[in-house]
Amino acid sequence: MTSGRCPTCGAELPENAPQGLCPKCLLVGVAAPTQAGPTSEQRPVPPALEAVRAAFPQLEILELIGQGGMGAVFKARQPKLNRFVALKILPESMARDPTFAERLAREGQLLARLTHPNVVTVHDFGSANGFFYLLMEYVDGVNLRQAMQAGRFTAEQALAIVPMICEALQYAHDEGVLHRDIKPENILLDTKGRVKLVDFGIAKLAGRDEPYALGSNSGAPADIALTQSGSALGTPSYMAPEQCSSPSTVDQRADIYSLGVVFYEMLTGELPTGNFARPSSRTPMDPRVDDVVLRAMARQREHRYRTATEVRTCVESITASQTSTFKPRPDIPAAAHVYPIPICRTLKNALTLGLGLLFVLMAVELRFLPSHLYRQISGVLHGDWLQALIALVGFAGIGWLTLQIWRRRAWFTEPFRPLFHPTVGSGPGLTGPGDSTWDPWPPLAWMGVIGGLAVNAIWMLCGSVLMVAQLMRTPQDFPHSAGMKLLFFVDVVLSPVPLLILLAAILVRREVRRPGMPIPPGSAPALMSRVSLLTVAFALVTSLPSAIRFLASGAMVFTSVSYGEFVVVLALALVTRSRIWRAIALAILVVVLATSVKHLSYFLLYAPWEQWPAEWAHPLSQSTAMFIDVGGQLLGLLCCATGLVALLSRGARTAFGLPPRGSRRSDPSVARASA
Amino acid sequence: MTHLFLTTQWTRVLAARGDTPESRQALSELCAAYYGPVVAFVSRSTRNEEQACDLAHEFFATILSRQGLDGADPQRGRFRTYLLGAVKHFLANQRAAASCEKRGAQAVHEPIMPGTDTSPGREIPDPGALPADELFDREWALNVLDRALAVLEHDAVSAGTGSQFQSLKPWLTGDRPDLAQAEAARMLGMSEGAVRVAIYRLRRRFRELVKSEIGQTVDRMTTVDEELRHLIEVLSHPQSPGR
Numbered sequence: 001m002t003s004g005r006c007p008t009c010g011a012e013l014p015e016n017a018p019q020g021l022c023p024k025c026l027l028v029g030v031a032a033p034t035q036a037g038p039t040s041e042q043r044p045v046p047p048a049l050e051a052v053r054a055a056f057p058q059l060e061i062l063e064l065i066g067q068g069g070m071g072a073v074f075k076a077r078q079p080k081l082n083r084f085v086a087l088k089i090l091p092e093s094m095a096r097d098p099t100f101a102e103r104l105a106r107e108g109q110l111l112a113r114l115t116h117p118n119v120v121t122v123h124d125f126g127s128a129n130g131f132f133y134l135l136m137e138y139v140d141g142v143n144l145r146q147a148m149q150a151g152r153f154t155a156e157q158a159l160a161i162v163p164m165i166c167e168a169l170q171y172a173h174d175e176g177v178l179h180r181d182i183k184p185e186n187i188l189l190d191t192k193g194r195v196k197l198v199d200f201g202i203a204k205l206a207g208r209d210e211p212y213a214l215g216s217n218s219g220a221p222a223d224i225a226l227t228q229s230g231s232a233l234g235t236p237s238y239m240a241p242e243q244c245s246s247p248s249t250v251d252q253r254a255d256i257y258s259l260g261v262v263f264y265e266m267l268t269g270e271l272p273t274g275n276f277a278r279p280s281s282r283t284p285m286d287p288r289v290d291d292v293v294l295r296a297m298a299r300q301r302e303h304r305y306r307t308a309t310e311v312r313t314c315v316e317s318i319t320a321s322q323t324s325t326f327k328p329r330p331d332i333p334a335a336a337h338v339y340p341i342p343i344c345r346t347l348k349n350a351l352t353l354g355l356g357l358l359f360v361l362m363a364v365e366l367r368f369l370p371s372h373l374y375r376q377i378s379g380v381l382h383g384d385w386l387q388a389l390i391a392l393v394g395f396a397g398i399g400w401l402t403l404q405i406w407r408r409r410a411w412f413t414e415p416f417r418p419l420f421h422p423t424v425g426s427g428p429g430l431t432g433p434g435d436s437t438w439d440p441w442p443p444l445a446w447m448g449v450i451g452g453l454a455v456n457a458i459w460m461l462c463g464s465v466l467m468v469a470q471l472m473r474t475p476q477d478f479p480h481s482a483g484m485k486l487l488f489f490v491d492v493v494l495s496p497v498p499l500l501i502l503l504a505a506i507l508v509r510r511e512v513r514r515p516g517m518p519i520p521p522g523s524a525p526a527l528m529s530r531v532s533l534l535t536v537a538f539a540l541v542t543s544l545p546s547a548i549r550f551l552a553s554g555a556m557v558f559t560s561v562s563y564g565e566f567v568v569v570l571a572l573a574l575v576t577r578s579r580i581w582r583a584i585a586l587a588i589l590v591v592v593l594a595t596s597v598k599h600l601s602y603f604l605l606y607a608p609w610e611q612w613p614a615e616w617a618h619p620l621s622q623s624t625a626m627f628i629d630v631g632g633q634l635l636g637l638l639c640c641a642t643g644l645v646a647l648l649s650r651g652a653r654t655a656f657g658l659p660p661r662g663s664r665r666s667d668p669s670v671a672r673a674s675a
Numbered sequence: 676m677t678h679l680f681l682t683t684q685w686t687r688v689l690a691a692r693g694d695t696p697e698s699r700q701a702l703s704e705l706c707a708a709y710y711g712p713v714v715a716f717v718s719r720s721t722r723n724e725e726q727a728c729d730l731a732h733e734f735f736a737t738i739l740s741r742q743g744l745d746g747a748d749p750q751r752g753r754f755r756t757y758l759l760g761a762v763k764h765f766l767a768n769q770r771a772a773a774s775c776e777k778r779g780a781q782a783v784h785e786p787i788m789p790g791t792d793t794s795p796g797r798e799i800p801d802p803g804a805l806p807a808d809e810l811f812d813r814e815w816a817l818n819v820l821d822r823a824l825a826v827l828e829h830d831a832v833s834a835g836t837g838s839q840f841q842s843l844k845p846w847l848t849g850d851r852p853d854l855a856q857a858e859a860a861r862m863l864g865m866s867e868g869a870v871r872v873a874i875y876r877l878r879r880r881f882r883e884l885v886k887s888e889i890g891q892t893v894d895r896m897t898t899v900d901e902e903l904r905h906l907i908e909v910l911s912h913p914q915s916p917g918r
Contacts, residue, residue: 008849018820019828024910025848026820029878030885031903142875147868150875152850154857157867193868 032149046072047089047131055129059087068185070202075138084138085123095132104132110177111201118168120188120198136198141190148184148266155285158266159319164195165259166312173252173308177201180250182258183238184265237261237271241299253301256308260296272297288318377466387469394465402458685754685892699739705754705892706735708822712814713762719807720766734765753902754892759811809909816906823884827877839863839873846874847881 004013006022017023046067052074053061059076062084066073071090078085094100108125111134115121124135142150144161153161165187172179179186179200188196236244240257243250264272267279267289278290292314298304305311377391685705713734718727738761824844831840842859845851860870889902 006848007851007854014817016817018817018824019844021824021844022848023817023820024907026881027816027885027903027907027910029847029849030882031900031907141868142872146875147871150871150878151846151856189868189872191869191872193866193871 047092049074051129052087052089052131055131056087056133059085061087070181070199084140086120086136086138088134088136090132090134095127095130100132101127107201108134110175114172114175114177114200116168116171118164118195118197119172119200120196134202137196139188139190139196139198141188141196144184144187144189144262144266147189148269152269153266155267155283155289156319158263159289159315161189161195161266162259162263162315163312165197165262166308166315168195168197169252169255169259169308170312172197172200173255178250178252179255179258180243181238182255182262184262187262237273240301242301251301252307253304256296256304256311257298257301259308259311260293260304263296264293267293286318288314292318390469391465394468395462398458398461398465401461685894703739706739706758709754709758709815709818709892710735711818712811713758715814716759716762716807716811717766719810730766730769733769734762737765753894753898755812755815755902759808762811809912812906812909813912816910819885819888819906823881823888826884827881830880840877843870843874843877847878 005011006013006025008025009022011022011024013020013022018026046064049061049064056076058078058080060079062075062077064072065075065086071088071094074087074089076085076087077083090104104125104127108122111122112125120139121137122134123137126133147153165182169179169182177200179197181199181202182197186197186199188198190196238258238261240250240254243254243257261272264270264276264279267285268277268282270276270282278287279285279293280287280290292311295303296305296311305314685701710731714727714731717731717734718724721727721730827844828837828840831837842863845854846856856870856874857867860867863870865873886899886903889899889906893899893902
């Protein structure tokens with residue numbers, strides 16, 4: 001026999017402990033109150049098995065499997081179909097209500113329409129021999145309450161279950177059905193680990209639309225409330241505040257509140273009563289989970305998530321960043337609904353085309369990278385040892401930086417996850433009925449653009465290193481004044497600013513993903529926003545030297561603006577939802593457009609290639625070079641035009657996972673659900 | 676679940692006052708099941724293993740051959756208290772008989788073997804040891820659990836899920852911070868949800884078994900919970916270092 005200490009209670013194990021288990025903990029487990037235990041005497045008495053058998057001759061009634069305020073559930077078999085079903089007998093007190101039959105007929109048809117892999121299907125309903133019943137799909141498993149008793153959920157397990165609940169809820173909400181009684185008892189887990197929601201709309205069927213009596217957990221006929229008041233069903237704990245005060249106006253956000261409470265309970269094992277603690281302070285977990293839970297449970301429904309899909313997207317982005325890859329979760333069943341990006345098709349296509357072209361353009365711009373770098377590197381290496389040393393140290397630093405960023409790639413790209421994810425956005429009003437499939441091209445185009453930006457930034461860093469190395473030894477190569485040299489030096493060193501701006505955009509993005517939540521001063525997000533502001537200011541200041549330099553050398557200012565910078569500012573404008581950034585992005589866009597026009601006019605004016613400015617000379621044949629350059633400029637024009645459309649459009653916000661402006665006011669599914 | 680507690684073996688024994696053949700059969704089964712605690716109690720009282728076994732056998736022989744249950748009060752009848760009372764009676768009678776002058780008064784009949792401690796004063800009781808009554812109850816509780824676990828294991832093996840039982844039984848003691856359900860799921864080739872369902876069902880069955888096991892030894896359903904509380908209390912006391 002094993003001896004030692006019990007890992008649960010810490011007591012010493014006796015030598016003859018049964019099967020090496022702590023006897024005290026075993027007995028405590030036996031004595032623990034259970035939901036279905038024989039000790040609960042306050043429950044309403046279920047109908048006798050014989051009476052039910054007599055009333056349903058077409059079914060083989062096997063056993064009573066559950067008993068709650070909303071009736072008794074029997075396991076039964078349909079001999080003809082040879083399948084198990086669950087027969088729910090609604091409480092007698094409910095049936096006494098003369099309008100009940102009519103209400104059941106109306107609601108039953110609505111419930112029977114719900115077919116979803118995460119919703120328990122209603123096969124039939126009606127009345128037989130004085131019993132009002134619902135015939136439902138039989139789920140072989142346990143409910144979430146029982147599953148929680150079988151062991152606390154880890155954060156990962158809870159994060160895996162919540163999206164499935166969200167899917168079921170979103171489906172029902174889309175069908176115009178509110179659940180109104182989300183609680184662990186109504187969330188079933190089958191033996192394969194799938195989630196099934198049961199009892200949709202039963203609360204409404206029970207007449208819970210009437211204002212609630214204080215302290216009772218059911219607004220249904222008074223005797224239910226009385227018999228149930230002492231039981232541990234605890235539905236009021238899961239009810240949204242507005243569900244108690246004005247039940248007739250509840251919408252889908254009441255279900256989201258209840259979902260938040262269930263989520264909290266799964267994570268902490270407790271109900272969020274009184275001045276409750278944040279889940280991450282109870283068990284170690286990603287602090288972003290707190291934000292999701294707290295926002296879902298906001299007292300004011302305006303501050304909650306509007307749809308279950310939003311909750312799901314947030315939860316899945318947390319899960320995805322923890323697994324550090326962007327592949328879709330393998331456990332989502334194939335039959336799960338894939339929600340389309342709800343923006344108008346033309347705009348989506350234009351955006352995709354523009355982003356794709358931008359990607360191509362960047363690739364074209366990068367075509368000189370190898371030969372250009374080779375020439376510069378060989379120049380530096382053939383200089384003297386100091387130049388070479390500086391260059392080598394600089395390259396080592398860049399390599400190290402790249403490695404660090406690559407290691408943290410999940411963290412860096414996580415804020416953009418909605419861009420890569422098929423289930424982004426659910427802004428009502430923009431989804432057309434024809435939008436049935438998800439289009440993979442916009443995320444791909446975005447990935448290309450971000451990848452291109454990254455390569456661009458590395459290239460710029462390398463260029464800075466080489467320039468610094470050269471400047472250290474050959475200042476006489478620059479026939480400018482000392483002040484000009486200093487400006488040039490500063491510009492060269494600081495030219496990789498786009499990378500910093502990209503970082504700032506990511507940080508800001510992190511920040512703005514929590515709208516409606518106050519940010520405590522001194523917290524990490526507050527620090528991040530300060531850093532991002534500093535970075536932006538830094539970028540603005542450092543762009544001044546190059547502007548002055550170009551003005552002094554007689555060139556035009558806008559030649560210093562590149563497409564890469566435009567993309568960065570575009571991203572900033574979209575993620576910060578700031579009008580200032582939109583204005584800056586628009587200004588840069590106009591400048592880039594002008595540059596493209598200027599370049600194209602060069603081609604047209606100086607048609608003989610020999611007259612081209614020397615700086616355009618490159619190792620390719622002239623005709624190829626012209627083809628590439630003209631093509632590049634045309635692509636640039638196209639992408640700028642689509643970017644302009646995207647920036648000015650309303651639907652673009654949704655494409656980036658942001659709710660459209662003013663969308664909170666109207667919610668068409670709400671009206672239908674409460675009708 | 677309630678039907679398990681309607682007629683317990685012990686109520687049958689009590690109702691018949693131990694007179695019918697069925698009730699005698701039930702009593703003998705009960706005694707067989709709770710042999711361990713009696714031996715532990717007797718050996719603590721007499722401080723002699725060999726003699727303890729003899730005495731315990733003799734005790735069971737007496738109790739099973741006795742006509743009727745003269746010592747049991749059917750109103751507050753628990754088999755545990757009845758058995759403890761009976762064994763105390765029996766030991767007291769034995770002691771009285773043994774201290775008769777003509778049988779050598781207080782002399783202890785002891786075989787002298789290698790390792791037998793013959794130094795004087797060895798009867799001084801171990802101050803850290805449990806009182807014999809408490810030891811009896813503790814052994815009783817362990818016995819109940821042993822039997823329930825054995826049934827659970829037997830059921831699992833005959834259903835072909837023996838390895839599942841072996842992997843999941845640690846969770847019968849509650850949440851296990853030292854073990855991961857995910858690990859168990861991987862080993863058993865099940866999903867985590869399925870493991871959760873299995874643990875829930877295992878616990879439910881164990882709960883039923885322990886309660887029905889206890890139910891066999893009490894006279895009314897309602898006392899099952901009281902008895903359970905008593906056994907938990909007994910197990911909560913710190914053990915003696917000697918055991």
